[in-house]
Amino acid sequence: MSIRGVEINIHGLGYRYSTRGNPTFTNLQLQSRRGEALAIIGRSGCGKSTLLHIIAGLNRPTEGVIEFDGKKVDGPSSRWVMMFQAPHLYPWMKVSQNVGVGLKFAGWPEKEKAERVAEALRLVELQDYAEVSVQDLSGGQQQRVALARSLVMEPELLLLDEPFSALDAFTRSSLQRDVRSIAKKLGFNLIIVTHDIDEAILMADRAVIMAGAPGKIVTEFEVPLPDPRQRQDPAVQAMRSRLMDAFHSAAGKPTGADAHGEEDVDTDSESVTQHA
Amino acid sequence: MSNQATSGAVTAASGVTRGAGARYAMAASRGTANFVLGLLILAVLWGIGGYMIATNPKTANFAGFGLLPTLQAFPELWDMGKLQKATYASGYRLGSGMLIAILVGVPLGIIMGRVQWFRKLSNSPFQLLRMISPLSWMPIAVLVFSSWDGSIVFLVAFASVWPVMYQTAAGLSKVDPAWFKVARNLGATQAQMLTQIILPAISFDIFTGIRLALGVAWVVLVPAELLGVTSGLGYAIKDARETLSYDHLTAMVLTIGIIGYALDTLCALLIKKFSWHRGDM
Numbered sequence: 001m002s003i004r005g006v007e008i009n010i011h012g013l014g015y016r017y018s019t020r021g022n023p024t025f026t027n028l029q030l031q032s033r034r035g036e037a038l039a040i041i042g043r044s045g046c047g048k049s050t051l052l053h054i055i056a057g058l059n060r061p062t063e064g065v066i067e068f069d070g071k072k073v074d075g076p077s078s079r080w081v082m083m084f085q086a087p088h089l090y091p092w093m094k095v096s097q098n099v100g101v102g103l104k105f106a107g108w109p110e111k112e113k114a115e116r117v118a119e120a121l122r123l124v125e126l127q128d129y130a131e132v133s134v135q136d137l138s139g140g141q142q143q144r145v146a147l148a149r150s151l152v153m154e155p156e157l158l159l160l161d162e163p164f165s166a167l168d169a170f171t172r173s174s175l176q177r178d179v180r181s182i183a184k185k186l187g188f189n190l191i192i193v194t195h196d197i198d199e200a201i202l203m204a205d206r207a208v209i210m211a212g213a214p215g216k217i218v219t220e221f222e223v224p225l226p227d228p229r230q231r232q233d234p235a236v237q238a239m240r241s242r243l244m245d246a247f248h249s250a251a252g253k254p255t256g257a258d259a260h261g262e263e264d265v266d267t268d269s270e271s272v273t274q275h276a
Numbered sequence: 277m278s279n280q281a282t283s284g285a286v287t288a289a290s291g292v293t294r295g296a297g298a299r300y301a302m303a304a305s306r307g308t309a310n311f312v313l314g315l316l317i318l319a320v321l322w323g324i325g326g327y328m329i330a331t332n333p334k335t336a337n338f339a340g341f342g343l344l345p346t347l348q349a350f351p352e353l354w355d356m357g358k359l360q361k362a363t364y365a366s367g368y369r370l371g372s373g374m375l376i377a378i379l380v381g382v383p384l385g386i387i388m389g390r391v392q393w394f395r396k397l398s399n400s401p402f403q404l405l406r407m408i409s410p411l412s413w414m415p416i417a418v419l420v421f422s423s424w425d426g427s428i429v430f431l432v433a434f435a436s437v438w439p440v441m442y443q444t445a446a447g448l449s450k451v452d453p454a455w456f457k458v459a460r461n462l463g464a465t466q467a468q469m470l471t472q473i474i475l476p477a478i479s480f481d482i483f484t485g486i487r488l489a490l491g492v493a494w495v496v497l498v499p500a501e502l503l504g505v506t507s508g509l510g511y512a513i514k515d516a517r518e519t520l521s522y523d524h525l526t527a528m529v530l531t532i533g534i535i536g537y538a539l540d541t542l543c544a545l546l547i548k549k550f551s552w553h554r555g556d557m
């Protein structure tokens with residue numbers, strides 16, 4: 001695979017869902033280096049999913065521009081693929097058909113398609129499940145199929161919208177590790193939206209904190225940790241505390257729907273296991 | 277005592293290991309047994325009724341309605357070619373009408389499911405038209421279409437289009453909207469979205485609609501053939517009555533039942549084949 005990743009430049013981005021309502025964000029700036037894994041952290045409702053949809057070309061910005069390698073993005077493309085919180089697989093297709101669906105759309109010949117699908121399934125360690133119905137897979141396996149379905153397109157950029165939050169702790173850890181290592185091995189960019197600070201530290205080279213109404217990037221952190229990253233590693237722990245402090249001072253008080261005092265960001269690593 | 281308990285446990289265990297295959301075969305044979313037994317009961321009741329009609333001097337003229345005369349009429353009708361001709365004529369009208377209903381109903385159903393303003397706007401006229409008994413269109417249809425055949429095909433299509441359309445729309449409304457987002461993201465064109473995502477996703481609902489439509493169409497077809505036309509199962513019944521051949525009449529009625537049942541079973545099998553839903557049927 002020959003993936004180069006992209007250099008992402010976002011200038012003065014603005015978006016509003018309705019002409020009368022408040023803007024979701026105005027004048028947002030964000031850069032990402034070629035091949036970088038970037039995490040966007042923020043409280044729920046601050047506009048992370050909206051931003052990701054716009055970067056993926058699924059929504060059009062009301063103002064501002066997004067450039068990949070200096071070229072303006074307008075519309076979806078299989079070169080930047082998004083993965084969602086749920087796998088959203090097609091239940092009438094087998095695993096291999098789900099993985100190959102993007103190549104089928106692109107009119108790939110059967111043989112080349114089968115080779116690429118097999119390769120993608122090996123990457124996510126599901127090579128033995130090619131002929132299985134996706135309805136027979138566990139949640140974690142389904143999310144791996146969704147990952148393979150994205151990887152098979154050899155995207156320059158993979159956008160992840162809280163992709164593992166519905167999974168149990170063990171499955172989540174292994175997917176966090178695997179997605180990062182595959183991205184690093186193949187060289188594509190990652191943008192991970194998460195409200196889990198540990199996820200950001202385990203997966204990203206850099207994390208930005210987004211705060212709401214209207215959403216903006218308030219601060220950013222390099223995460224210069226060696227791979228493979230372990231949750232218990234003192235360096236990871238130290239990074240966590242730094243990010244946590246920054247988050248609490250930067251992301252502000254919970255707003256709107258979250259005002260009943262519930263923490264929507266995982267602020268201690270124990271809570272991660274409690275999700276299971 | 278303990279010996280007995282052990283052997284009992286062994287038998288139970290071997291029963292379990294025989295597994296799903298045997299259980300499935302058993303359920304299937306029980307299904308066949310019920311099918312045959314149910315029809316036998318119907319045949320016996322019919323036989324008794326026929327016997328009573330034949331032995332009562334007041335009704336002896338109608339002995340042809342009985343089970344045995346009816347069964348004997350089948351080879352007669354076959355040899356005369358009446359059975360084949362009537363079935364073909366009715367089948368042709370049913371097939372053409374259903375085909376039109378599918379070609380109109382599926383696209384309209386998809387538009388209804390996808391386009392909100394169309395759904396809202398079309399609701400009242402469609403509900404109104406749907407509630408008009410198809411047969412009441414007959415006089416108008418005969419004026420509009422020059423042939424009786426055309427009118428009957430129109431009636432069949434008109435009766436069957438609603439279930440096809442509404443089931444298609446209902447199927448689409450249950451579809452996960454993220455399936456469209458994912459497909460768009462992976463580069464699907466509008467045509468691919470339709471053929472690769474929408475149609476497979478709702479094929480179950482489309483076939484369910486076709487099955488419902490078939491029931492309605494079949495019920496509309498026969499009375500429509502009592503008027504005007506000189507072919508088809510409905511006409512064959514009328515013809516048999518006018519020539520006082522009651523055994524032919526009941527044979528044709530029975531044929532209508534058998535064909536309808538067979539078509540419905542075929543639809544049920546298609547639904548099962550195209551269903552990706554787990555735990556259906």
Ligand SMILES: Nc1ncnc2c1ncn2[C@@H]1O[C@H](COP(=O)(O)OP(=O)(O)O)[C@@H](O)[C@H]1O
Pocket residue numbers: 017024042043044045046047048049050051
């Ligand atoms: N389809 C939509 N129509 C109108 N408002 C929306 C829509 N989706 C999200 N919003 C609003 O935009 C804001 C940002 O939402 P979102 O991007 O989903 O935030 P996050 O992903 O950070 O939780 C929220 O206030 C939300 O209510």
Ligand SMILES: [Mg+2]
Pocket residue numbers: 045048049050
């Ligand atoms: Mg979100």
